[in-house]
Amino acid sequence: MSIFDHLFFDVNCTDFKSEVSLNKDNETQGSDIEIPHLDIKLEDPNGESDDSNKENRNEDLENWRKKPVNQWDEKDTKKWLISTIIVELRESYDVCCRSEKLVMPGQELLRLSKNNFINLCGTIGSRLFEFLPKQSAPKTRHIPFQRYRVPYSDDETSVDSTVSISDAESVSNIDLARTKVERKGRSGRHTLWVWEFLRDLLHNPKYCPEYIYWKDYSKKIFCLVKNKEIARMWGKRKKIKKKEMDYDKFSRALRYHYKKGTLESVDKERLTYRFGPAATGLETDDPNFEKARVKYQL
DNA sequence: GCAGATTTTCCTGATT
C-alpha cells in the first residue's frame, strides 16, 4: 500500500479530518510523470457522513481559494499547504508534516521571503513559495529594511534564486531579529552578499547541480561548474555597467569573504569552496536535488 | 560630507 492510498489530514485540527485517497485509474495526460489523481474526501469524526455534510466540508476545504492571502487564518493556510503539497506538488504526507512551521495567518505568511520558506521547511519551501498567491499584504504592515536593494528583476536569476523586492519587503518580524544579529557590524546596507548569491543558487534546482553543486554537503563544500556563467549572472544581478563581470573579478569578491568567515578555500581544488562558520541558511534536506531527480526521473 | 562595509577593477606572481 502506498502512502498515497489513504492519507488522513487533520485539516481543521478540531472540526474534521479529510481523507485524501488516490484514484490511480485516472492518469494524467501529456506528462512523462505519472501523476495520480487525488480525490479529496471528508470523513466526519462523529460518523456523520451524509452527502450534504461532505459537500459542505469539501466547500470548506476550498474556502481559502476565495479569500486574499492576507485574510487567511491558520486553518486556511493549513488547507492551502495540503492542497499545494498533495495536489500541486504531488508530495507525500511526510512533506506536509515538514511544512507545519508555515502554519500561520496569511498576513504573516506574506511577510516571509523565499529564504524564510526554505529555512522553515527545507527545499519544499522554495516550491511552496512559488505557489503562494501573491496578493498584496495590507499597506499598514511593518516593512523592515525598505532600502533593501535588489539590483535586478528581469534577468534569469531573479525568478528563482533569491530575494525580489517583494521578498525583501516581506521580511517577517521574527526574521528581522535574526537578520539584525546576522548583519551586526554591517553598515546597514542590505545588498545581496556574493556568498548568499551562491547559496541561493545551490538552493535552486534550476542551477544546482548544473551550474553549481554540493561536493560534500556535510562539510559545506561546493563546486562551481559553469564558473564563467555564474560570474556573468552575478554581474548582471549587480548591474555592473562598466565591464562585464568575469570569473577573475568574481573570484576576487569570493576571496574577500575568506576573512569574514563566510567562505573558505579548499586546498588544491579548483573552483571549489567551502562555506565558513559565518554562513547561514545552508540547510537543505535534498542536496543537489538528488531525491527530487529520483522521484521524478529527472 | 563622512565613515564603514563591500565590491569592482587592476595588478603581479604562483600554481595546475
Next chain:
DNA sequence: TAATCAGGAAAATCTG
C-alpha cells in the same frame, strides 16, 4: 599556454 588562485591596492558604491 591558458586557466585558476591568492592577495595587495585603490577606487567605486551604498548606507546610516
